[in-house]
Amino acid sequence: MEKRSFFGELVRGIWKDNPTFVLMIGLCPVLAITTSLKNGVGMAFAATFVLVGSNLMISALARFIPDGVRIPCFIVVIAAFTTIVELVTAAYTPELYKELGIFIPLIVVNCIILGRAEAYASKNPIGLSIADGIGEGLGFLLALVIISSIREVLGAGSLWGYQLVRWNEVTAIKPASIMVLPPGAFLLIGLLLGFFAWRKKRKAEKETAQGYAFQEGIVAEIESAERAKEVAKKEKKEEKSEESSGESQA
Amino acid sequence: MVFIIIIISAVLVNNYVLVRFLGLCPFIGVSRRMDTSVGMGMAVIFVMTLASVVTWIIQLLVLSPTEYNLLYQVAHLFWKDAKPSDFNLYPLLRTLLFILAIAALVQFIEMFIKKNSKALYDALGIYLPLITTNCAVLGVTVLNSQVFWANAGEGAPLNLSFLKATVQGFAGGVGFMLAMLLMSGIRERLEMAPIPKALKGAPMAFICTALMALAFGGFAGLVSE
Structure with a gap:
C-alpha cells in the first residue's frame, strides 16, 4: 500500500480525483447555481465546510457506529453541519x-x-480525512470557479458583478443570455467533461508512446512468429485435405 | 384548476431535471436503456408522492408554529401561557427530519413491497436504495414546505396545502420520468451514432440534455406565476 501524506491527499482531491470533472458526482449544484462567480464561490465554501466537518466527525466516530445503521448515522452528521451552514x-x-x-x-x-464519508472518512484517521475534505472541497471550488466564470462572462458580460463589456450601438456586443439559462449550463458541462476525457486519453496515449520503442520489437516478433505458425497450420491442413480427397477418389 | 396549473408547471415549465437541475445523478447514470429508466421513473414517482405526504405531516405535527404542533400541545398541558410561536423548529430541524423521513420511508417501502409484491419488487427493487440520495426527492419536499406552507398564511385551510403538496410531489415525479424516457430514447440511438471518442458517454448525454432543455424552454410562458 502506498504511503499517504496530508499534503498528498490534499492535492489528489483538487486535480486527480476532482469531484466534478473526474468523478462526475454532485453535479446538481454545479449546474444550478453557477450563474455568477459569487454564487459559485459561496456554494463551494458552504459545501467545503460541510465536507470537512462531516469528514472530521465521521472519521472520529466511525469505530463506534455499527455497520447496519452506518448510512443514517452519516446522514444525521451531515444534516447537522448543513443546518449550521444554512x-x-x-x-x-x-x-x-x-x-x-x-x-x-x-x-x-x-x-x-456522503461518498467521501463512506469511501474515505470512515476508514481513515482524522488528519487524513480532514486533508481529503479540504482537497475535495478545493477541487469543487476549482470546478465551480471555472464553470461559473465562463457562464457569467459569456452570459452576462460581467465577472464578480463588475461589468466587463459595455454594450451600446457602437460596440454592438450583446451577451449570450442562453449561457445563464439552463441549456447553457448543460452544454458547458458537456463540453468540459469532453475536454477532460480527451486530455485523459491523450495522456494515456503519451505514456504508451514512451514504452513503444521497446515494445515495438517484441510485438513484431510475436506477430511474425504467429503468422509463421498459421502458415504452417494451413499448409498442413491443405496437405491433409488433399490426402483425404485423394483417398476418397481412390 | 389550481392542481392542473401545479401539474403543468412541475412537468413542463419547471421540469425537475431540465430546469431545476434536480436529480441529475440518476438522470445521467440510469438513462442508458429504456427499461431501466422506466423502472427508475416509476420508483421516483412513488417515493416522491409518499415523501410529500409524510413530510407535510411532519411539518404540521413537529415543525410548524401552529396549534397542531405536538410539542406545543404537550407543553400547553403544563404551562398555560405557552405559545405556538415558541415552537418554530422549522429552520432548525427541517433538513434533518426530512432526510431521515425519506430514508426511513424508502427503507420501509422496500421491505413492504419485498414482502407483498414480488413483481413490483423485481421492477423497482434495485432502484429504491439509490433514491434516498436523489436530490429531486428532498428537493420537492423542501419546495413544498417553502411554497405551499409559507403562502398558506394565518387561518388558511390546511387541507388545500396538503393536496397541493401531494399533487406537486406526484407531478414532479412524472416530470422526472418524462425527462428520463426522452433521454433514454436519445441515448439508445447515440450508441450507433458516429460521435468523437472523447465525447462518448456522459459528455454527449449532457449536450443532448442541453438541446432538450432548450426545447423545454419553449414551455416557459405556459403558466404565469
Whole structure:
C-alpha cells in the first residue's frame, strides 16, 4: 500500500480525483447555481465546510457506529453541519442565501459528501480525512470557479458583478443570455467533461508512446512468429485435405 | 384548476431535471436503456408522492408554529401561557427530519413491497436504495414546505396545502420520468451514432440534455406565476 501524506491527499482531491470533472458526482449544484462567480464561490465554501466537518466527525466516530445503521448515522452528521451552514448564511449573507435557495439544504444529499464519508472518512484517521475534505472541497471550488466564470462572462458580460463589456450601438456586443439559462449550463458541462476525457486519453496515449520503442520489437516478433505458425497450420491442413480427397477418389 | 396549473408547471415549465437541475445523478447514470429508466421513473414517482405526504405531516405535527404542533400541545398541558410561536423548529430541524423521513420511508417501502409484491419488487427493487440520495426527492419536499406552507398564511385551510403538496410531489415525479424516457430514447440511438471518442458517454448525454432543455424552454410562458 502506498504511503499517504496530508499534503498528498490534499492535492489528489483538487486535480486527480476532482469531484466534478473526474468523478462526475454532485453535479446538481454545479449546474444550478453557477450563474455568477459569487454564487459559485459561496456554494463551494458552504459545501467545503460541510465536507470537512462531516469528514472530521465521521472519521472520529466511525469505530463506534455499527455497520447496519452506518448510512443514517452519516446522514444525521451531515444534516447537522448543513443546518449550521444554512443558519449562518441566512444570518450573515442573506443575498447569497436567497440566490442559492433550495441548494443549501440539498447539500445533505450531495453525493460528494456522503461518498467521501463512506469511501474515505470512515476508514481513515482524522488528519487524513480532514486533508481529503479540504482537497475535495478545493477541487469543487476549482470546478465551480471555472464553470461559473465562463457562464457569467459569456452570459452576462460581467465577472464578480463588475461589468466587463459595455454594450451600446457602437460596440454592438450583446451577451449570450442562453449561457445563464439552463441549456447553457448543460452544454458547458458537456463540453468540459469532453475536454477532460480527451486530455485523459491523450495522456494515456503519451505514456504508451514512451514504452513503444521497446515494445515495438517484441510485438513484431510475436506477430511474425504467429503468422509463421498459421502458415504452417494451413499448409498442413491443405496437405491433409488433399490426402483425404485423394483417398476418397481412390 | 389550481392542481392542473401545479401539474403543468412541475412537468413542463419547471421540469425537475431540465430546469431545476434536480436529480441529475440518476438522470445521467440510469438513462442508458429504456427499461431501466422506466423502472427508475416509476420508483421516483412513488417515493416522491409518499415523501410529500409524510413530510407535510411532519411539518404540521413537529415543525410548524401552529396549534397542531405536538410539542406545543404537550407543553400547553403544563404551562398555560405557552405559545405556538415558541415552537418554530422549522429552520432548525427541517433538513434533518426530512432526510431521515425519506430514508426511513424508502427503507420501509422496500421491505413492504419485498414482502407483498414480488413483481413490483423485481421492477423497482434495485432502484429504491439509490433514491434516498436523489436530490429531486428532498428537493420537492423542501419546495413544498417553502411554497405551499409559507403562502398558506394565518387561518388558511390546511387541507388545500396538503393536496397541493401531494399533487406537486406526484407531478414532479412524472416530470422526472418524462425527462428520463426522452433521454433514454436519445441515448439508445447515440450508441450507433458516429460521435468523437472523447465525447462518448456522459459528455454527449449532457449536450443532448442541453438541446432538450432548450426545447423545454419553449414551455416557459405556459403558466404565469
